[in-house]
Amino acid sequence: MSKVNNLLVLPRLRVQSANAISSPMTWGFPAMSAFVGMMHALERKLAAADINVSLERVGVVCHDVEAQATEGGYPRAFHLTRNPLSTYAEKKKINTDGSVTTPSFVEEGRMHLDITLIFAIDAKASDEQRQHIAQETGDIVSGMRIAGGSVMPNPRVSPDRQRPTWIALDDDSSEREKHFKRLKRRWLPGFALVLRDDRLAEHSRTLQAEDENATALDAWLDLSRLNYQCQVDSESGELRWEVRRPYPGWLVPIPVGYAAISKQFEPGSVANARDxxxxxxxxESIYSIGEWVSPHRLTSPEDLLWYVDNDLDAGLYRLNNDYIQRAQRT
Known part of the structure; x- marks a missing residue:
């Protein structure tokens, strides 16, 4: 049975110019660490507004994306902007012959998002307090950055469908299931990003059975691309090319956190550190495989919620998601 009793839902947020480059090796949707970081920042802002609640997990349902990139061919490039140069920067670029060298572009990938954010919230409150906290949360989020993007009014959705809500799930399992089913229908059409570490582990074993030198990186790359294989038609004998899909579902490569590559240094001992x-x-970034799942296939809130799952002794700072546990049971 689900242990999440309260959900704070911010539906159909329009995020403009969010970061589309999620890691050094992936692009197409912000990393889940961006949403977890936003959750922690939101919790601090709520505390500053005398609203003491605990935001424990966060889930994202994506309804629409609009990558700011060229269209019309296989090679694609981001739409880049030239920001105004400061006086100091211009002076630093003056050459000995008097000419000015224009600084190169710093590539930034941007995209517009239409998303619903779902938080697992831990607090005791009356119905009136829940409504107040939900509305206050929506007001605060409207002035925050999400994955580097700005939250804008969503003209595609009526104001009623954009109203933040605090949803208390029933303790009775059957009633909770009915309530969650009604809630999932509100998130359609859309897709929720879940973790599929199991697919990566299983595919690693499959490749190693064929080649003992195969690694997890080989499996990750194999699942990250479209693989074509030649098939012979049994009736006509003609050759045809088909996409080889080792597993069903919409699998994507995703970053899931960071792994330590050095010892831990004392505060202030490393130059130019941010804090x-x-x-x-x-x-350095660590990677896994994710899957975009339609909300109607979720059976509990834990299926789409992400949380911090660090292993400090091993030097792992990563995120986790419990969708695999339900997938393995079924």
């Missing part, structure tokens, strides 16, 4: 009051560690 000199906390310990510092060099890290």
């Amino acid at each position: 000199t009051q906390v310990p510092f560690r060099f890290v």
Whole structure:
């Protein structure tokens, strides 16, 4: 049975110019770490407004995306902008012959999003307090950044469908299931991003059975691309090319956190660190496989909610999601 009793839902948010580059190796949707970071920032802002609640997990349902990139061919490029140069920067670019060297572009991938955010919220409140907290949360989020993008009014959806709500799930399992089914219908059409570590592990074993030198990276790359294979038609004998899909579903490569590549340094001991009051560690991105799932296939709130699952002894700072547990049971 689900242990999540309260959901705070911010439906149909329009996020303009969000970061489309989720890691050094992936693009197409912001990393889930961006939404978890936004959740922590929101919790602090609520505390500053004398609303003491705990936001424990966050889920995202994507209704629409609009990548700011070229169309019309296989090679694609981001739409880049030239920001005005400061006086100091212009002076630094003056050459000895008097000419000025224009600084190069810094590539930034941007996209517009239409998303619904779902938070697992832990607090006791009356119906009136829930309504107040939900509305206050919506007002605060409207002035925040989500994955580097600005929250804008959504002209595609009526104001009633954009109203933030605090939903208390029933303790009775059957009533809870009915309530969650009604809630899922509000998130259609759309897709929720879930974690599929199991697909990556299973495919690694499959490749290693064929080639003992195969690694998890080989499996990750194999699941990240479209693979074509030649098939012979049994009746006509003609050759045809088909897309090979080892697993059903819409699988995508995603970053899920960071792994330490150095020891932990004392606060202030590393030059140019962003925060000199906390310990510092060099890290690199870690990757896994995710799946976009239609909300009507979810059976509990845990299926789409993400949370921090660090292993400090192993130097892992990563996110987790419990969709796999339900998938393995079925």
